[in-house]
Amino acid sequence: MVVPALFDERVLAPAREAFGRLHATAQRLRATQDHAGARFVLADRGGDVVVQRVVWAGGAEPALLDIGADPRLVGPALQLLGSDRCEQLLCQAHFKMPGDGVSFDWHQDVQHRDKGPGTWRDVNGRGSYVQTLLAIDEMRADNGPLQFLPRDAVRLDARGRLRDAHYDYGTPMGDGDAAVDARRAETVTGPAGSVIFFGPYAVHGSTPNRSSTPRRVLINGYACPGANGRVYPGAGSGRTLPAVAG
Numbered sequence: 001m002v003v004p005a006l007f008d009e010r011v012l013a014p015a016r017e018a019f020g021r022l023h024a025t026a027q028r029l030r031a032t033q034d035h036a037g038a039r040f041v042l043a044d045r046g047g048d049v050v051v052q053r054v055v056w057a058g059g060a061e062p063a064l065l066d067i068g069a070d071p072r073l074v075g076p077a078l079q080l081l082g083s084d085r086c087e088q089l090l091c092q093a094h095f096k097m098p099g100d101g102v103s104f105d106w107h108q109d110v111q112h113r114d115k116g117p118g119t120w121r122d123v124n125g126r127g128s129y130v131q132t133l134l135a136i137d138e139m140r141a142d143n144g145p146l147q148f149l150p151r152d153a154v155r156l157d158a159r160g161r162l163r164d165a166h167y168d169y170g171t172p173m174g175d176g177d178a179a180v181d182a183r184r185a186e187t188v189t190g191p192a193g194s195v196i197f198f199g200p201y202a203v204h205g206s207t208p209n210r211s212s213t214p215r216r217v218l219i220n221g222y223a224c225p226g227a228n229g230r231v232y233p234g235a236g237s238g239r240t241l242p243a244v245a246g
Protein backbone atom coordinates (compact mmCIF):
# COMPACT_ATOMS: atom_id res chain seq x y z
CA MET A 1 0.00 0.00 0.00
CA VAL A 2 1.35 3.42 -0.91
CA VAL A 3 0.09 6.65 0.67
CA PRO A 4 1.48 9.63 -1.28
CA ALA A 5 2.65 12.65 0.76
CA LEU A 6 1.37 11.30 4.11
CA PHE A 7 3.90 13.55 5.91
CA ASP A 8 4.71 17.16 5.07
CA GLU A 9 7.70 19.43 5.61
CA ARG A 10 6.88 19.97 9.31
CA VAL A 11 8.02 16.39 9.83
CA LEU A 12 10.38 16.03 6.88
CA ALA A 13 12.58 19.09 7.55
CA PRO A 14 13.64 17.97 11.07
CA ALA A 15 13.96 14.40 9.81
CA ARG A 16 16.40 15.53 7.11
CA GLU A 17 18.42 17.39 9.75
CA ALA A 18 18.52 14.22 11.86
CA PHE A 19 19.66 12.20 8.83
CA GLY A 20 22.35 14.82 8.19
CA ARG A 21 23.68 14.49 11.74
CA LEU A 22 23.65 10.67 11.52
CA HIS A 23 25.59 10.84 8.27
CA ALA A 24 28.16 13.25 9.78
CA THR A 25 28.55 10.99 12.83
CA ALA A 26 29.15 8.01 10.52
CA GLN A 27 32.00 9.89 8.82
CA ARG A 28 33.72 10.24 12.21
CA LEU A 29 33.05 6.66 13.37
CA ARG A 30 34.22 5.09 10.05
CA ALA A 31 33.64 1.46 11.19
CA THR A 32 30.50 -0.47 12.14
CA GLN A 33 29.65 -0.03 15.80
CA ASP A 34 26.97 0.77 18.40
CA HIS A 35 26.96 4.47 19.19
CA ALA A 36 24.60 6.81 21.08
CA GLY A 37 21.75 4.27 21.22
CA ALA A 38 21.92 3.25 17.55
CA ARG A 39 23.93 0.77 15.48
CA PHE A 40 25.87 2.29 12.59
CA VAL A 41 26.56 -0.23 9.81
CA LEU A 42 29.34 1.34 7.76
CA ALA A 43 31.80 0.55 4.98
CA ASP A 44 35.02 2.53 4.83
CA ARG A 45 35.96 2.68 1.15
CA GLY A 46 38.57 5.36 1.38
CA GLY A 47 36.86 8.76 0.78
CA ASP A 48 33.40 9.16 2.26
CA VAL A 49 32.29 6.36 4.57
CA VAL A 50 29.35 4.52 2.98
CA VAL A 51 26.43 4.29 5.40
CA GLN A 52 24.75 0.96 4.73
CA ARG A 53 22.14 1.55 7.42
CA VAL A 54 21.66 3.03 10.88
CA VAL A 55 19.72 0.51 12.94
CA TRP A 56 17.36 1.99 15.58
CA ALA A 57 18.35 5.43 14.32
CA GLY A 58 15.83 6.98 16.72
CA GLY A 59 18.04 5.87 19.61
CA ALA A 60 20.45 8.61 18.53
CA GLU A 61 17.85 10.98 17.04
CA PRO A 62 14.65 11.06 19.11
CA ALA A 63 12.72 12.97 16.41
CA LEU A 64 12.87 9.77 14.36
CA LEU A 65 11.38 7.81 17.26
CA ASP A 66 8.54 10.35 17.35
CA ILE A 67 7.86 9.61 13.68
CA GLY A 68 7.86 5.88 14.51
CA ALA A 69 5.11 6.48 17.10
CA ASP A 70 3.04 8.73 14.82
CA PRO A 71 -0.58 7.54 14.46
CA ARG A 72 -0.30 8.01 10.69
CA LEU A 73 2.09 5.04 10.68
CA VAL A 74 0.97 3.09 13.75
CA GLY A 75 -2.78 3.32 12.99
CA PRO A 76 -2.66 1.61 9.58
CA ALA A 77 -0.01 -0.83 10.85
CA LEU A 78 -2.32 -1.95 13.68
CA GLN A 79 -5.21 -2.26 11.25
CA LEU A 80 -3.10 -4.44 8.95
CA LEU A 81 -1.85 -6.53 11.89
CA GLY A 82 -5.39 -6.88 13.28
CA SER A 83 -4.12 -5.95 16.73
CA ASP A 84 -4.58 -3.04 19.16
CA ARG A 85 -0.91 -3.09 20.19
CA CYS A 86 2.36 -3.75 18.44
CA GLU A 87 6.08 -3.97 19.12
CA GLN A 88 8.27 -1.62 17.15
CA LEU A 89 11.28 -3.62 15.98
CA LEU A 90 12.77 -1.24 13.43
CA CYS A 91 13.45 2.48 13.28
CA GLN A 92 16.12 2.36 10.60
CA ALA A 93 17.72 5.04 8.45
CA HIS A 94 18.72 4.13 4.89
CA PHE A 95 20.97 6.49 3.00
CA LYS A 96 21.59 6.19 -0.69
CA MET A 97 23.98 8.97 -1.49
CA PRO A 98 24.98 9.74 -5.08
CA GLY A 99 27.55 7.22 -6.25
CA ASP A 100 27.69 5.20 -3.00
CA GLY A 101 26.48 2.06 -4.79
CA VAL A 102 24.17 0.96 -1.95
CA SER A 103 21.50 -1.43 -3.23
CA PHE A 104 19.23 -4.13 -1.81
CA ASP A 105 18.83 -7.44 -3.62
CA TRP A 106 15.42 -9.05 -3.93
CA HIS A 107 14.33 -10.26 -0.52
CA GLN A 108 11.42 -10.67 1.88
CA ASP A 109 11.54 -9.04 5.30
CA VAL A 110 10.65 -12.34 6.95
CA GLN A 111 14.27 -13.29 6.20
CA HIS A 112 15.35 -10.60 8.65
CA ARG A 113 12.71 -11.38 11.28
CA ASP A 114 12.96 -15.18 11.34
CA LYS A 115 16.52 -16.21 12.19
CA GLY A 116 15.69 -19.77 13.21
CA PRO A 117 14.09 -21.59 16.15
CA GLY A 118 12.60 -19.32 18.79
CA THR A 119 13.18 -16.08 16.88
CA TRP A 120 9.85 -15.64 15.10
CA ARG A 121 6.27 -16.91 15.30
CA ASP A 122 3.49 -15.94 12.92
CA VAL A 123 0.87 -15.34 15.59
CA ASN A 124 -1.82 -13.79 13.36
CA GLY A 125 -1.39 -16.21 10.45
CA ARG A 126 -0.84 -13.30 8.05
CA GLY A 127 2.82 -12.61 8.63
CA SER A 128 2.51 -10.71 11.94
CA TYR A 129 4.68 -7.86 10.69
CA VAL A 130 4.23 -4.57 8.85
CA GLN A 131 7.14 -2.61 7.44
CA THR A 132 6.67 1.09 6.69
CA LEU A 133 9.02 3.08 4.53
CA LEU A 134 8.87 6.88 4.67
CA ALA A 135 10.48 8.72 1.75
CA ILE A 136 12.64 11.46 3.24
CA ASP A 137 13.50 12.56 -0.29
CA GLU A 138 11.45 12.25 -3.46
CA MET A 139 11.68 8.70 -4.88
CA ARG A 140 12.40 8.82 -8.58
CA ALA A 141 13.21 6.23 -11.20
CA ASP A 142 16.87 7.37 -11.22
CA ASN A 143 17.63 7.47 -7.48
CA GLY A 144 17.12 3.86 -6.41
CA PRO A 145 13.38 3.71 -5.58
CA LEU A 146 11.75 0.63 -4.07
CA GLN A 147 10.68 -2.08 -6.47
CA PHE A 148 8.20 -4.85 -5.74
CA LEU A 149 7.44 -8.09 -7.54
CA PRO A 150 3.87 -9.30 -8.04
CA ARG A 151 3.07 -12.67 -6.51
CA ASP A 152 2.88 -14.42 -9.85
CA ALA A 153 6.39 -13.21 -10.73
CA VAL A 154 8.01 -15.04 -7.81
CA ARG A 155 8.32 -18.68 -6.88
CA LEU A 156 7.63 -19.22 -3.22
CA ASP A 157 7.73 -22.36 -1.10
CA ALA A 158 4.73 -23.76 0.78
CA ARG A 159 5.38 -21.28 3.61
CA GLY A 160 5.28 -18.30 1.24
CA ARG A 161 9.02 -17.77 1.27
CA LEU A 162 11.51 -17.37 -1.55
CA ARG A 163 13.27 -20.66 -2.06
CA ASP A 164 16.67 -19.02 -1.68
CA ALA A 165 17.50 -15.84 0.13
CA HIS A 166 18.86 -13.14 -2.17
CA TYR A 167 18.67 -12.73 -5.92
CA ASP A 168 20.60 -10.24 -7.98
CA TYR A 169 18.80 -7.70 -10.08
CA GLY A 170 18.19 -8.96 -13.56
CA THR A 171 17.82 -12.58 -12.49
CA PRO A 172 15.11 -13.83 -14.85
CA MET A 173 12.69 -16.53 -13.78
CA GLY A 174 13.60 -19.47 -15.96
CA ASP A 175 13.43 -23.22 -15.83
CA GLY A 176 16.38 -23.47 -13.50
CA ASP A 177 16.55 -22.32 -9.91
CA ALA A 178 15.75 -18.65 -10.47
CA ALA A 179 12.77 -17.74 -8.30
CA VAL A 180 12.01 -14.23 -9.47
CA ASP A 181 11.08 -12.63 -12.77
CA ALA A 182 12.69 -9.22 -12.38
CA ARG A 183 11.18 -7.99 -15.64
CA ARG A 184 7.82 -7.83 -13.86
CA ALA A 185 9.04 -5.44 -11.15
CA GLU A 186 6.76 -2.54 -10.19
CA THR A 187 8.64 0.64 -9.25
CA VAL A 188 7.26 2.91 -6.53
CA THR A 189 7.95 6.59 -7.10
CA GLY A 190 6.45 9.57 -5.29
CA PRO A 191 7.07 12.83 -3.48
CA ALA A 192 8.96 13.09 -0.20
CA GLY A 193 6.65 12.24 2.68
CA SER A 194 5.07 9.29 0.88
CA VAL A 195 4.85 6.02 2.83
CA ILE A 196 4.89 2.43 1.62
CA PHE A 197 3.31 -0.19 3.91
CA PHE A 198 4.06 -3.84 3.20
CA GLY A 199 4.06 -7.30 4.73
CA PRO A 200 6.94 -9.66 5.48
CA TYR A 201 6.38 -11.83 2.39
CA ALA A 202 6.42 -8.99 -0.18
CA VAL A 203 9.43 -9.53 -2.47
CA HIS A 204 11.22 -6.23 -2.94
CA GLY A 205 14.58 -4.58 -3.48
CA SER A 206 16.20 -1.47 -4.90
CA THR A 207 19.05 -0.52 -7.25
CA PRO A 208 21.81 2.03 -6.56
CA ASN A 209 21.13 5.75 -6.68
CA ARG A 210 22.30 6.93 -10.10
CA SER A 211 21.28 10.56 -9.60
CA SER A 212 23.18 13.51 -8.12
CA THR A 213 20.96 13.92 -5.04
CA PRO A 214 20.42 11.73 -1.93
CA ARG A 215 17.61 9.15 -1.67
CA ARG A 216 16.96 8.55 2.01
CA VAL A 217 14.17 6.57 3.68
CA LEU A 218 13.13 5.99 7.28
CA ILE A 219 11.94 2.45 7.93
CA ASN A 220 9.69 1.73 10.90
CA GLY A 221 8.65 -1.89 11.43
CA TYR A 222 5.88 -3.19 13.69
CA ALA A 223 5.19 -6.74 14.89
CA CYS A 224 2.22 -8.38 16.58
CA PRO A 225 2.93 -8.83 20.29
CA GLY A 226 4.32 -12.33 20.79
CA ALA A 227 5.71 -12.72 17.26
CA ASN A 228 9.29 -11.67 17.92
CA GLY A 229 11.73 -13.64 20.07
CA ARG A 230 14.89 -11.61 19.43
CA VAL A 231 16.49 -8.57 21.00
CA TYR A 232 17.10 -5.95 18.32
CA PRO A 233 20.02 -3.49 18.56
CA GLY A 234 19.37 0.00 19.88
CA ALA A 235 18.32 1.75 23.07
CA GLY A 236 14.60 1.12 23.58
CA SER A 237 14.05 -1.13 20.56
CA GLY A 238 11.05 -3.44 20.79
CA ARG A 239 8.93 -0.80 22.54
CA THR A 240 5.18 -1.33 22.69
CA LEU A 241 2.96 1.08 20.76
CA PRO A 242 0.71 2.90 21.24
CA ALA A 243 2.45 3.83 24.50
CA VAL A 244 0.39 3.05 27.58
CA ALA A 245 -0.56 6.30 29.34
CA GLY A 246 0.98 6.92 32.78
Ligand SMILES: O=C(O)CCC(=O)C(=O)O
Pocket residue numbers: 094104109131133144145146204205206217219
Ligand atom coordinates in the same frame (compact mmCIF):
# COMPACT_ATOMS: atom_id res chain seq x y z
O1 LIG B 1 16.17 1.35 1.28
C1 LIG B 1 15.89 0.54 0.40
O2 LIG B 1 15.90 0.85 -0.77
C2 LIG B 1 15.55 -0.90 0.73
C3 LIG B 1 14.58 -1.04 1.84
C4 LIG B 1 14.28 -2.48 2.13
O3 LIG B 1 14.72 -3.36 1.46
C5 LIG B 1 13.41 -2.84 3.23
O4 LIG B 1 12.74 -1.97 3.78
O5 LIG B 1 13.36 -4.04 3.57
